Amino acid sequence: MNFDGTFEIEDVTTEEAWIGLSDPVLIEEALPGCEFLIAVDEGDVDFDELRERAGGETPSTLPDADPEDVAERAFEEGGRYAALVEIGVGSVKPSFETVITIDHREFPDMSASGEGNASNSSFKLDAGMHLAETDDGVAVEWEAHTDVFGRIAQMGQRLINPVANRVVNQFFGNVESQLRGVEMDDSGSLRDRLGNLL
Amino acid sequence: MDSDIESAEALAEGEHLVGSEMERREDPNLVTGRARYTDDISVPGMTHLMFARSPYGHADVTSIDTSAAESMDGVVAVFTWEDVEASDSPGRIRVEDMIPMSAEVPDHPVLADGHVHYHGQPVVAVVAESRYVAADAVDAVNVEYERLDAVVNPREAAGEGAPTIFESCPDNIISSGELGDEDATDEAFETADNVVELDLVNNRLIPNAMETRGAIARMDDGRLFVEMTSQAPHRHRSNFAKTLGMRETDIRVNSPDVGGGFGEKSHHFPGDAMAAWAAVQLDSPVKWVATRSENYLEGTHGRDHVTTAALAFDDDGTMRGLRADTYAAVGGYVLDIAPALALMYGRLLAGEYDLPAIFCRSRAVFTNTAPISSYRGAGRPEAIYVIERLVKRAADSIDMSPAEFRRRNLIDPDDFPHETAVGATYDSGDYEPTMDRALELVDYEAVRERTEREDGRLVGVGLACFVESTGGGFESGVVRVHPDGGATVFAGTHSHGQGHETTYAQIVADELGVDYDDVEVVEGDTDRIPTGTGTFGSRSTITGGSSVAQSARDVVEQARQVAASQFEAAPEDVAYEDGTFHVEGAPERSASFEGVAKAAYGMMLPPGVEPGLEATTFFEPDGTAYSFGTHAVVVAVDPDSGDIEIERYAAVDDCGVQINPKIVEGQIHGAVAQGVGQALYEGAEYDDNGTLVTGSLQDYAVPTAEQVPEMMTDSTVTPSPTNPLGVKGVGESGTLAAPPAVVNAVIDALRPLGVDHVDMPLTGETVWRAVQDAQATDD
Numbered sequence: 022m023n024f025d026g027t028f029e030i031e032d033v034t035t036e037e038a039w040i041g042l043s044d045p046v047l048i049e050e051a052l053p054g055c056e057f058l059i060a061v062d063e064g065d066v067d068f069d070e071l072r073e074r075a076g077g078e079t080p081s082t083l084p085d086a087d088p089e090d091v092a093e094r095a096f097e098e099g100g101r102y103a104a105l106v107e108i109g110v111g112s113v114k115p116s117f118e119t120v121i122t123i124d125h126r127e128f129p130d131m132s133a134s135g136e137g138n139a140s141n142s143s144f145k146l147d148a149g150m151h152l153a154e155t156d157d158g159v160a161v162e163w164e165a166h167t168d169v170f171g172r173i174a175q176m177g178q179r180l181i182n183p184v185a186n187r188v189v190n191q192f193f194g195n196v197e198s199q200l201r202g203v204e205m206d207d208s209g210s211l212r213d214r215l216g217n218l219l
Numbered sequence: 220m221d222s223d224i225e226s227a228e229a230l231a232e233g234e235h236l237v238g239s240e241m242e243r244r245e246d247p248n249l250v251t252g253r254a255r256y257t258d259d260i261s262v263p264g265m266t267h268l269m270f271a272r273s274p275y276g277h278a279d280v281t282s283i284d285t286s287a288a289e290s291m292d293g294v295v296a297v298f299t300w301e302d303v304e305a306s307d308s309p310g311r312i313r314v315e316d317m318i319p320m321s322a323e324v325p326d327h328p329v330l331a332d333g334h335v336h337y338h339g340q341p342v343v344a345v346v347a348e349s350r351y352v353a354a355d356a357v358d359a360v361n362v363e364y365e366r367l368d369a370v371v372n373p374r375e376a377a378g379e380g381a382p383t384i385f386e387s388c389p390d391n392i393i394s395s396g397e398l399g400d401e402d403a404t405d406e407a408f409e410t411a412d413n414v415v416e417l418d419l420v421n422n423r424l425i426p427n428a429m430e431t432r433g434a435i436a437r438m439d440d441g442r443l444f445v446e447m448t449s450q451a452p453h454r455h456r457s458n459f460a461k462t463l464g465m466r467e468t469d470i471r472v473n474s475p476d477v478g479g480g481f482g483e484k485s486h487h488f489p490g491d492a493m494a495a496w497a498a499v500q501l502d503s504p505v506k507w508v509a510t511r512s513e514n515y516l517e518g519t520h521g522r523d524h525v526t527t528a529a530l531a532f533d534d535d536g537t538m539r540g541l542r543a544d545t546y547a548a549v550g551g552y553v554l555d556i557a558p559a560l561a562l563m564y565g566r567l568l569a570g571e572y573d574l575p576a577i578f579c580r581s582r583a584v585f586t587n588t589a590p591i592s593s594y595r596g597a598g599r600p601e602a603i604y605v606i607e608r609l610v611k612r613a614a615d616s617i618d619m620s621p622a623e624f625r626r627r628n629l630i631d632p633d634d635f636p637h638e639t640a641v642g643a644t645y646d647s648g649d650y651e652p653t654m655d656r657a658l659e660l661v662d663y664e665a666v667r668e669r670t671e672r673e674d675g676r677l678v679g680v681g682l683a684c685f686v687e688s689t690g691g692g693f694e695s696g697v698v699r700v701h702p703d704g705g706a707t708v709f710a711g712t713h714s715h716g717q718g719h720e721t722t723y724a725q726i727v728a729d730e731l732g733v734d735y736d737d738v739e740v741v742e743g744d745t746d747r748i749p750t751g752t753g754t755f756g757s758r759s760t761i762t763g764g765s766s767v768a769q770s771a772r773d774v775v776e777q778a779r780q781v782a783a784s785q786f787e788a789a790p791e792d793v794a795y796e797d798g799t800f801h802v803e804g805a806p807e808r809s810a811s812f813e814g815v816a817k818a819a820y821g822m823m824l825p826p827g828v829e830p831g832l833e834a835t836t837f838f839e840p841d842g843t844a845y846s847f848g849t850h851a852v853v854v855a856v857d858p859d860s861g862d863i864e865i866e867r868y869a870a871v872d873d874c875g876v877q878i879n880p881k882i883v884e885g886q887i888h889g890a891v892a893q894g895v896g897q898a899l900y901e902g903a904e905y906d907d908n909g910t911l912v913t914g915s916l917q918d919y920a921v922p923t924a925e926q927v928p929e930m931m932t933d934s935t936v937t938p939s940p941t942n943p944l945g946v947k948g949v950g951e952s953g954t955l956a957a958p959p960a961v962v963n964a965v966i967d968a969l970r971p972l973g974v975d976h977v978d979m980p981l982t983g984e985t986v987w988r989a990v991q992d993a994q995a996t997d998d
Contacts, residue, residue, distance in 0.1 A: 174911075
């Protein structure tokens with residue numbers, strides 16, 4: 022199944038949006054149903070171990086977070102991340118053990134691929150996004166190609182499409198409110214300290 | 220008219236019950252909730268079977284971990300293919316004998332044998348104390364797969380570079396065959412004035428009986444007893460014997476009330492096979508009932524043909540030759556008779572026409588989809604769709620009225636029996652009257668003039684003429700008269716909506732000359748019925764009806780012998796009229812049927828006279844009976860939205876002698892509804908990975924009552940010489956006629972816009988796109 026769309030965020034610059042969308046902590050908090058999002062090494066991912074590790078306090082995000090920390094934890098091209106995401110479709114609410122690789126990351130474009138597994142359902146995902154400046158903010162142009170298998174796939178597009186739309190809209194809505202307050206005017210120190218991410 | 224009153228009057232006038240619109244005696248139970256379906260059966264100690272199924276269309280199974288499921292409270296057993304292999308049972312669903320196959324491939328295993336070939340294939344079986352526990356335990360089963368490339372379209376599956384589904388069948392073509400004469404057809408195409416071509420997809424359909432598949436199996440006094448929803452209980456008994464490695468004598472199958480079948484319930488599935496296998500292994504009752512979604516995943520689907528076809532004809536409309544080249548899916552395994560359906564579908568390609576040369580090449584092809592097998596119509600709708608779509612295109616191409624084009628080519632009524640160029644022998648027919656009547660019912664000539672409605676919608680009229688082959692194989696029928704003169708009829712068919720209890724009682728009451736209410740009809744139990752072929756292929760009245768009729772006639776002869784012995788007369792001097800035996804010319808020496816029945820079971824029979832009144836017949840018709848007819852449809856199409864409204868639908872059928880015209884009409888209504896469903900709404904879709912994306916009634920559109928058109932029905936009667944009743948089958952004709960009639964009508968409406976073909980289902984979106992594409996090409 023293919024999904025795409027454009028989400029416009031007002032009063033945010035392209036750079037600010039890029040920094041925000043590069044922060045795994047912000048993504049974890051913004052993505053509905055996401056229990057954790059953790060950088061992992063190559064090889065098998067032990068989700069039981071990650072579940073225990075993810076129990077602690079979530080670090081803060083910009084503008085409260087230390088820019089050094091944000092820069093330190095930001096997505097890297099080739100980086101691999103494990104996430105546990107619960108998605109409710111109709112009467113079932115599977116938790117997907119998901120592993121994502123950042124395939125390409127070069128301002129203002131990012132793409133990632135991965136797969137998620139839950140009991141009786143699984144998916145494969147290729148996704149990309151491009152940030153474009155608008156008159157009063159930024160437009161996040163995104164697309165995703167997914168192959169969905171198992172019980173969820175069988176529920177049909179009519180159920181999956183609204184769920185996908187809901188998740189995407191909530192996600193960007195959350196991103197938008199998280200980014201509010203992050204300002205990187207030319208005089209600020211944020212640009213200096215996070216410029217390497219751009 | 221109230222049918223009871225009518226039939227009472229008919230009886231009072233000494234008329235026959237055959238031909239009367241008796242109310243269906245099975246209906247009070249069916250409409251008041253007193254019917255007893257398989258899932259209504261509950262026995263002490265019953266356990267429940269469910270399956271962990273493949274989420275992938277094509278994969279290798281790399282590991283199975285059942286430990287979590289096994290340790291759950293209430294789980295009785297968890298089985299994998301290893302367990303089946305370790306048992307005495309073959310555990311594979313045997314393909315019917317005599318099916319031509321070009322490669323040795325493993326039969327469908329009841330649980331995956333390391334490979335899965337379609338989404339939803341059963342991999343692990345869980346037996347638990349309740350359905351809920353079984354469902355939870357299925358979720359706890361952990362199966363790892365190595366996913367493989369899938370192919371779902373039959374033409375692509377047979378093409379270069381397609382993934383191979385069985386190693387021993389590298390091109391995925393399990394059978395291929397030819398019908399007709401290639402040289403004669405080539406010559407017809409070379410010498411004819413015109414040729415039209417069409418690429419056609421006959422959309423994949425999912426059967427939607429109200430009652431899903433199900434079975435409850437248990438050991439009963441050392442024998443396996445399976446109660447299941449079945450169209451063919453004896454066939455199922457044979458299947459269980461083969462799958463489980465048992466003797467048929469050790470198995471009893473009983474099919475209670477059946478909530479629709481449409482062909483799907485004549486097949487043997489992993490579900491009923493595993494329920495029986497587990498009942499034997501565990502020595503406890505096991506129930507399996509498919510959910511609607513499971514029925515979609517792992518039940519047999521229908522149609523799924525991709526065809527290139529062409530028609531050669533002269534300027535005056537004379538049809539000269541037809542070519543068809545077809546790829547037909549069989550799904551991930553061969554089930555039942557699927558390859559034969561694909562190879563023999565071409566037998567009906569001549570339709571109602573005197574078509575001198577036909578050549579059809581077809582291939583049965585593995586695809587990563589649920590198995591295909593017979594679904595109401597089963598090969599015949601695919602053939603009639605090809606010829607009737609070609610006829611429409613041919614008539615349009617020379618600006619001839621499609622009705623006139625057809626009329627010029629109809630087989631002459633004096634030309635029966637008629638052998639077609641593809642080897643079918645039509646028994647009897649008189650085609651023009653059904654066409655004339657259908658044209659009259661929709662006011663054809665007037666509607667041809669009317670191309671647009673006041674609201675701007677485009678109006679079109681479409682026709683489909685069809686023949687349908689009905690009534691193959693033998694059937695058993697027993698008539699047993701009891702000492703009080705009442706009769707029980709046993710037939711090897713099994714009604715799943717067709718009203719056999721009524722129809723057979725009408726036939727037998729007429730033959731015996733007894734009261735309709737004194738005749739009881741029994742079907743479905745292999746322990747009570749000698750043997751049976753089953754109910755499918757529009758065969759029951761022809762085969763089952765004729766066998767019970769013949770048995771009733773034999774019983775009358777037995778009774779005549781008994782009566783003659785009572786009268787001390789020669790049997791040939793004993794007449795039987797209106798329920799009374801009497802000596803010819805001496806009406807005072809008479810005895811009632813009841814009196815003779817009593818005597819037949821009495822102690823006073825003279826030597827030489829056989830006691831008892833009972834006869835068994837194994838009847839096989841003398842050839843195939845070809846029903847026929849014409850359906851005519853008027854549609855209004857909104858080119859801006861693609862929305863289609865059926866304004867008028869006329870169905871004129873000839874199924875020979877009608878035992879119960881009301882039941883005949885009901886069969887036509889139901890089949891037309893399904894045919895309209897195929898034309899406008901229904902289509903099973905798999906994505907490129909082999910995932911069924913129309914996995915429930917939410918995404919697979921079965922027409923609702925509102926979407927089924929009002930139908931005008933009428934009929935003619937051309938008796939069939941193939942059987943003593945003169946009947947032909949009628950259960951499926953609507954599924955043959957409706958799809959081409961509806962599509963032809965829509966094409967007729969859209970022709971001014973340059974649209975000359977749209978593949979089914981004609982949803983708003985497909986029609987709208989066709990209009991857009993045609994206009995883009997136009998510009």
